[in-house]
Amino acid sequence: MEQLNHMPTPLMDIPRSYCPGCTHGIIHRLVAEVIEEMDLLQKAIIVLPVGCSTLAVDYFAFDSVQSAHGRAPAVATGVKRALPDRFVMTYQGDGDLASIGAAEMVHAATRGELITTIFVNNGIYGMTGGQMAPTSLMGWKTETSPYGRTAQANGYPIRVSEMLAQLNGPAYIARTDVVSVPGINKTKAAIKKAFTAQIKGLGYSIVEILSTCPTNWGMTPVDALKRVKEETMKYYPLGEFKVAEGL
Amino acid sequence: MGEKLLMKGAEAIGEAAIRAGCRHFFGYPITPQNEAPAYMARRLPEVNGTFLQAESEVAAINMLYGCAAAGKRVITTSSSPGISLMQEGLSYIAGSELPVVVMNVVRGGPGLGDIAPAQGDYFQAVKGGGHGDYHLIVLAPSTVQESIDLMQLAFDLADKYRNPVMMLSDGLLGQMMEAVEFPGFVDIEKLPKKPWAADSMQGKRSRNLVNSFDLLPEGLEVMNKKMWAKYADVEKNEVKFEEVETADAEYIFVAYGTVARIIKTVIKDLRSKGHKVGLIRPITLYPFPKKQLLALAENPRVKFFLDIELSFGQMIEDVKLSTEFKKPVHFYGRQGGMLPEPNEISEVMLKLMKEAK
Amino acid sequence: MAQHELVAAGFGGQGIMMLGKLFAEAGVLEGNYATFLPSYGPAMRGGTANCAIVISNEPIASPVLPHPKVCVVMNLPSLKTFEPLVAPGGILIINSSLIKEKAKRTDIKTIYVPANEIAEKAGMTKAANIVILGIVVKATGAVKVESTKEAIKQTLGEAKAKYLPINLQVLDAGLNFDING
Numbered sequence: 029m030e031q032l033n034h035m036p037t038p039l040m041d042i043p044r045s046y047c048p049g050c051t052h053g054i055i056h057r058l059v060a061e062v063i064e065e066m067d068l069l070q071k072a073i074i075v076l077p078v079g080c081s082t083l084a085v086d087y088f089a090f091d092s093v094q095s096a097h098g099r100a101p102a103v104a105t106g107v108k109r110a111l112p113d114r115f116v117m118t119y120q121g122d123g124d125l126a127s128i129g130a131a132e133m134v135h136a137a138t139r140g141e142l143i144t145t146i147f148v149n150n151g152i153y154g155m156t157g158g159q160m161a162p163t164s165l166m167g168w169k170t171e172t173s174p175y176g177r178t179a180q181a182n183g184y185p186i187r188v189s190e191m192l193a194q195l196n197g198p199a200y201i202a203r204t205d206v207v208s209v210p211g212i213n214k215t216k217a218a219i220k221k222a223f224t225a226q227i228k229g230l231g232y233s234i235v236e237i238l239s240t241c242p243t244n245w246g247m248t249p250v251d252a253l254k255r256v257k258e259e260t261m262k263y264y265p266l267g268e269f270k271v272a273e274g275l
Numbered sequence: 276m277g278e279k280l281l282m283k284g285a286e287a288i289g290e291a292a293i294r295a296g297c298r299h300f301f302g303y304p305i306t307p308q309n310e311a312p313a314y315m316a317r318r319l320p321e322v323n324g325t326f327l328q329a330e331s332e333v334a335a336i337n338m339l340y341g342c343a344a345a346g347k348r349v350i351t352t353s354s355s356p357g358i359s360l361m362q363e364g365l366s367y368i369a370g371s372e373l374p375v376v377v378m379n380v381v382r383g384g385p386g387l388g389d390i391a392p393a394q395g396d397y398f399q400a401v402k403g404g405g406h407g408d409y410h411l412i413v414l415a416p417s418t419v420q421e422s423i424d425l426m427q428l429a430f431d432l433a434d435k436y437r438n439p440v441m442m443l444s445d446g447l448l449g450q451m452m453e454a455v456e457f458p459g460f461v462d463i464e465k466l467p468k469k470p471w472a473a474d475s476m477q478g479k480r481s482r483n484l485v486n487s488f489d490l491l492p493e494g495l496e497v498m499n500k501k502m503w504a505k506y507a508d509v510e511k512n513e514v515k516f517e518e519v520e521t522a523d524a525e526y527i528f529v530a531y532g533t534v535a536r537i538i539k540t541v542i543k544d545l546r547s548k549g550h551k552v553g554l555i556r557p558i559t560l561y562p563f564p565k566k567q568l569l570a571l572a573e574n575p576r577v578k579f580f581l582d583i584e585l586s587f588g589q590m591i592e593d594v595k596l597s598t599e600f601k602k603p604v605h606f607y608g609r610q611g612g613m614l615p616e617p618n619e620i621s622e623v624m625l626k627l628m629k630e631a632k
Numbered sequence: 633m634a635q636h637e638l639v640a641a642g643f644g645g646q647g648i649m650m651l652g653k654l655f656a657e658a659g660v661l662e663g664n665y666a667t668f669l670p671s672y673g674p675a676m677r678g679g680t681a682n683c684a685i686v687i688s689n690e691p692i693a694s695p696v697l698p699h700p701k702v703c704v705v706m707n708l709p710s711l712k713t714f715e716p717l718v719a720p721g722g723i724l725i726i727n728s729s730l731i732k733e734k735a736k737r738t739d740i741k742t743i744y745v746p747a748n749e750i751a752e753k754a755g756m757t758k759a760a761n762i763v764i765l766g767i768v769v770k771a772t773g774a775v776k777v778e779s780t781k782e783a784i785k786q787t788l789g790e791a792k793a794k795y796l797p798i799n800l801q802v803l804d805a806g807l808n809f810d811i812n813g
């Protein structure tokens with residue numbers, strides 16, 4: 029973070045269309061920095077989801093494949109099996125990964141597919157305007173839970189990292205945040221470890237990043253960061269849930 | 276009819292479904308129809324109904340399958356990519372002869388496309404997007420008011436023929452607001468009973484089976500024939516269309532949905548300049564108004580048809596088949612979510628008229 | 633009654649949609665047909681928003697207005713986009729508080745309104761859209777002043793009823809603006 033003006037080469041130098049205060053931008057940057065630092069640019073392929081980060085079709089300056097909603101892990105599997113020596117990653121939101129794409133996510137993980145997933149958990153559907161996500165916390169009012177999320181109507185928020193940690197296939201699973209400088213630094217370190225797990229052929233890797241969506245939370249960016257610290261982190265504890273030997 | 280209200284298309288279809296006796300909604304968010312599930316999430320609890328956001332459209336359509344099998348009126352709303360995911364379920368629903376209503380607020384495609392109004396899903400809707408030999412009944416409103424009016428019909432047709440009904444709308448109709456009037460509430464108790472439903476025997480009858488499966492070809496053929504006898508009735512009884520200024524028209528536009536509205540503006544303009552143009556607007560896309568198109572084609576006064584769509588031409592195949600190639604059928608379309616301007620269409624028509632002379 | 637047409641455009645957050653809705657709502661309150669077509673989707677994020685309104689006593693054919701008879705522009709990008717599109721003989725209403733440039737066309741009537749200043753003077757800084765609504769009502773004669781006031785009242789509802797007097801004051805300030813000056 030010392031060279032704030034330096035745009036890592038894996039990112040296109042054009043303005044982003046994300047909302048002010050959205051954490052997708054920070055996470056893009058962290059991914060790009062690690063790609064550059066690990067010298068992966070020339071062999072990297074990113075599979076993009078359907079969600080706000082579909083906009084990243086214009087942002088990453090390396091080969092990108094846009095996929096159907098939720099299917100990124102399957103698409104990435106196809107890419108990786110075709111080109112096993114390449115570096116293959118998916119970038120997915122919580123609706124994309126934990127709702128419509130739950131099956132693909134679980135099966136890529138349990139196969140130990142040699143891909144890495146950056147999982148942006150902002151607890152809501154951003155792109156479509158604020159509907160309930162499988163990760164929305166109890167009581168949260170959203171477009172499709174106008175009276176607040178209840179166990180009776182909607183069940184409970186999914187803890188993806190803990191769930192995947194039950195499987196043998198994943199080599200690295202961590203949950204981090206991007207709502208503070210130490211959080212951002214830890215996220216970067218976790219991304220590095222996840223990428224390393226793939227390069228070393230140890231198995232599937234995923235970093236779940238607690239994020240914000242000020243627009244659809246109806247909050248200022250600052251209040252949104254506070255909400256992650258005060259609410260989200262209580263339900264979704266930070267930490268590493270799986271670290272394969274040799275990492 | 277009550278007072279006039281200014282209401283968004285996607286919300287109006289929600290209220291219309293409730294008034295048509297539907298208390299169950301299952302769906303998954305997708306633009307440009309998110310206001311429909313949001314409306315239902317707020318409104319259904321007020322009328323003791325059930326709203327559930329499914330984990331995907333694949334799940335949503337199968338929730339409809341279950342709910343309809345249990346004998347309830349049920350609806351989902353979605354848009355093109357989501358409707359694609361529902362095709363497997365729709366095939367099972369048609370095969371099991373279940374009544375459901377599905378609204379497709381069509382957007383630009385293929386793939387992720389965009390969220391602007393389009394008509395590229397005509398083939399999928401009308402020709403059967405899932406596997407096997409079946410039809411959806413397809414209704415195509417062109418105003419928000421008509422979306423409301425056709426909703427009641429959609430549920431009635433679904434129940435009457437035990438067949439899925441699709442409302443084919445588009446992004447413009449979903450997002451615009453229009454002054455509308457709602458009909459009263461259907462009395463759910465008075466709806467026709469569904470003795471075939473798998474709602475448990477309750478000690479009163481032998482078992483019911485909801486099923487699209489027969490391993491024996493002889494048996495499956497019987498099931499298929501039964502369905503197609505039903506479609507023959509649908510084609511005989513349920514055709515709906517609108518004709519505008521066709522009584523003396525020499526040049527006839529064919530268009531459905533939003534495009535037909537734009538054509539009405541074009542007709543006003545061309546008529547004011549003395550050109551005898553008219554419009555036939557299919558309201559049911561399946562069953563298609565074949566006879567009416569043929570009658571126009573056989574009329575010596577009619578010189579040609581001009582089919583206008585928001586695609587590269589899908590309905591035009593049905594127009595050509597219906598008119599039995601008796602008159603030329605020309606085409607003009609815009610794609611990718613672009614809408615043609617009235618002037619643009621007028622120019623196409625004027626050019627064709629000149630060439631025909 | 634002829635068909636009345638309005639396109640309003642500006643930044644998201646300037647109350648463009650509200651302006652359009654209130655106009656359409658006033659038309660509906662008089663028993664007319666009305667359509668309101670917003671621009672929608674992610675394109676609206678931070679960018680410009682616009683809406684098209686048609687009011688008529690006959691069923692409305694196309695709700696799309698490629699060449700509106702009346703157009704409101706609340707920021708410079710909207711002026712650039714919409715000035716060329718206004719129908720010949722039409723009216724272009726320009727928020728001169730935020731747009732310092734002049735319109736180039738001579739075949740349309742242009743009305744320059746310092747809407748932000750008028751709104752501020754009338755007591756509600758953020759209500760430039762209501763000032764413009766007053767101008768639109770006056771310039772088009774499409775809807776009555778009473779219906780416009782009723783539309784504002786109904787939109788505010790009971791919850792925000794206390795803001796009604798100030799909104800009406802701002803509307804009046806718009807209505808009192810000399811559109812030929």
Ligand SMILES: Cc1ncc(C[n+]2csc(CCOP(=O)(O)OP(=O)(O)O)c2C)c(N)n1
Pocket residue numbers: 078079080081097120121122123124125148150152153154155156161241303304305306332356357360
């Ligand atoms: C099959 C299908 N269903 C629904 C959609 C609509 N859709 C687009 S993005 C999205 C969810 C986005 O939420 P999330 O994955 O949490 O990402 P975010 O936008 O919050 O970053 C949905 C439901 C779609 N494009 N395709």
Ligand code: SF4
Pocket residue numbers: 045046047049050051052080150154155240241242243244
């Ligand atoms: S809607 Fe939410 S997730 Fe999407 S760009 Fe805006 S703040 Fe970010």
